[in-house]
Amino acid sequence: MATSCATSTFSPLLNKLTGRTSMAMVGLLSYAPKTLTPISPTRTFNFISLSTPTKPLKKSFQEAVSEFDEMVSGTKRKYYMLGGKGGVGKTSCAASLAVKFANSGHPTLVVSTDPAHSLSDSFAQDLTGGALVPVEGPDSPLFALEINPEKAREEFRTAAQNNGGTGVKDLMDGMGLGMIAEQLGELKLGELLDTPPPGLDEAIAISKVIQFLDSPEYSMFTRIVFDTAPTGHTLRLLSLPDFLDRSIGKLLKLKQKISSATSAIKSVFGQEQPKQDSTDKLERLRERMIKVRELFRDTDSTEFVIVTIPTVMAVSESSRLHASLMKEDVPVKRLIVNQILPPSASDCKFCAIKRKDQMRALDMIRSDPELTNLTLIQAPLVDVEIRGVPALKFLGDIVWK
Numbered sequence: 001m002a003t004s005c006a007t008s009t010f011s012p013l014l015n016k017l018t019g020r021t022s023m024a025m026v027g028l029l030s031y032a033p034k035t036l037t038p039i040s041p042t043r044t045f046n047f048i049s050l051s052t053p054t055k056p057l058k059k060s061f062q063e064a065v066s067e068f069d070e071m072v073s074g075t076k077r078k079y080y081m082l083g084g085k086g087g088v089g090k091t092s093c094a095a096s097l098a099v100k101f102a103n104s105g106h107p108t109l110v111v112s113t114d115p116a117h118s119l120s121d122s123f124a125q126d127l128t129g130g131a132l133v134p135v136e137g138p139d140s141p142l143f144a145l146e147i148n149p150e151k152a153r154e155e156f157r158t159a160a161q162n163n164g165g166t167g168v169k170d171l172m173d174g175m176g177l178g179m180i181a182e183q184l185g186e187l188k189l190g191e192l193l194d195t196p197p198p199g200l201d202e203a204i205a206i207s208k209v210i211q212f213l214d215s216p217e218y219s220m221f222t223r224i225v226f227d228t229a230p231t232g233h234t235l236r237l238l239s240l241p242d243f244l245d246r247s248i249g250k251l252l253k254l255k256q257k258i259s260s261a262t263s264a265i266k267s268v269f270g271q272e273q274p275k276q277d278s279t280d281k282l283e284r285l286r287e288r289m290i291k292v293r294e295l296f297r298d299t300d301s302t303e304f305v306i307v308t309i310p311t312v313m314a315v316s317e318s319s320r321l322h323a324s325l326m327k328e329d330v331p332v333k334r335l336i337v338n339q340i341l342p343p344s345a346s347d348c349k350f351c352a353i354k355r356k357d358q359m360r361a362l363d364m365i366r367s368d369p370e371l372t373n374l375t376l377i378q379a380p381l382v383d384v385e386i387r388g389v390p391a392l393k394f395l396g397d398i399v400w401k
């Protein structure tokens with residue numbers, strides 16, 4: 001008997017047909033447009049059964065559990081960074097993890113450092129503004145924060161310029177020391193300031209969170225979940241703290257040289273000393289960058305969770321991401337494979353072909369030397385958009401077990 005792929009009303013029938021009782025199974029892909037009903041706490045969500053895989057799977061994959069007990073245990077603060085290719089479901093998985101932590105008793109903070117924020121969309125709540133916003137719904141406090149990358153970038157630019165960029169060059173030019181400034185040109189400071197390297201905004205966003213976390217307002221949070229920017233950004237971010245550390249170090253050294261070279265002139269002409277305040281600001285930024293680097297590598301408190309989908313392209317990118325994370329000594333244990341289709345029990349050719357492709361991608365993961373040892377978490381493709389706390393709770397209860 002043929003079953004349709006168009007609606008979710010077939011679940012009981014399909015379960016009967018397949019003899020499956022553990023999970024409701026729904027049709028996934030409809031060629032007809034589908035009207036989404038608004039999400040309410042009473043809404044029943046359906047998802048895809050994966051209880052009949054086509055091939056025997058290795059233990060961790062078969063169980064498909066994230067070992068959430070380990071993630072939730074202890075009150076010492078832990079950081080989870082979710083990252084992967086664009087559009088694979090990083091935000092949905094990060095937000096669902098944050099909801100799950102909060103419902104498990106952890107005061108939780110979820111932070112978006114992706115310049116293209118989608119946390120507000122995911123929680124169906126306005127979280128913009130760069131300040132902590134309480135998320136309504138979970139049992140324990142859950143706050144969200146979308147960092148404004150433009151603001152963060154501006155902060156760096158101002159601090160750096162006050163300390164050794166154009167400000168210094170102008171000062172030196174004004175004192176007839178332009179030659180020295182040119183000789184120092186090889187430091188490429190102007191370039192750094194005028195065109196900040198990609199990933200800078202995210203690095204500053206994370207460093208900002210670290211700065212916040214020292215304040216009493218943030219001390220209650222025992223779980224911090226980062227929804228990070230897509231892979232390319234994350235990779236650049238990883239090498240960025242070192243780069244910035246070096247660059248800011250150069251700026252500070254340059255400033256030292258300049259202040260000693262010009263001190264005599266300044267005393268003659270009565271020029272103002274550059275403000276100590278801005279040097280402190282730059283020095284603090286440098287220290288925070290070092291903390292970001294340390295945080296990313298701290299196996300006791302931090303874990304990077306890779307999110308992917310079962311396509312050859314996404315798996316290849318995840319493999320490269322994992323290799324880069326390993327190279328940078330960033331701890332990774334789990335890989336979420338999101339949006340998995342069910343075995344095709346219907347006569348829907350599209351679903352069958354799509355599923356076959358996905359199985360090939362899953363085989364790739366199993367044989368990929370970079371990914372094979374990770375705990376693989378299967379997240380099904382659900383038949384509604386994951387939006388709002390009830391939907392995130394639903395997804396979280398499937399993914400984080």
Ligand SMILES: Nc1ncnc2c1ncn2[C@@H]1O[C@H](COP(=O)(O)OP(=O)(O)OP(=O)(O)O)[C@@H](O)[C@H]1O
Nearest residue numbers: 086087088089090091092118339380381382385386
């Ligand atoms: N398991 C799932 N089942 C159904 N829809 C999903 C699932 N996971 C994610 N989605 C949907 O896919 C879309 C993209 O998800 P999301 O925003 O979480 O991805 P992302 O990786 O954070 O994207 P970006 O890289 O653009 O930030 C959203 O509409 C989300 O609701």
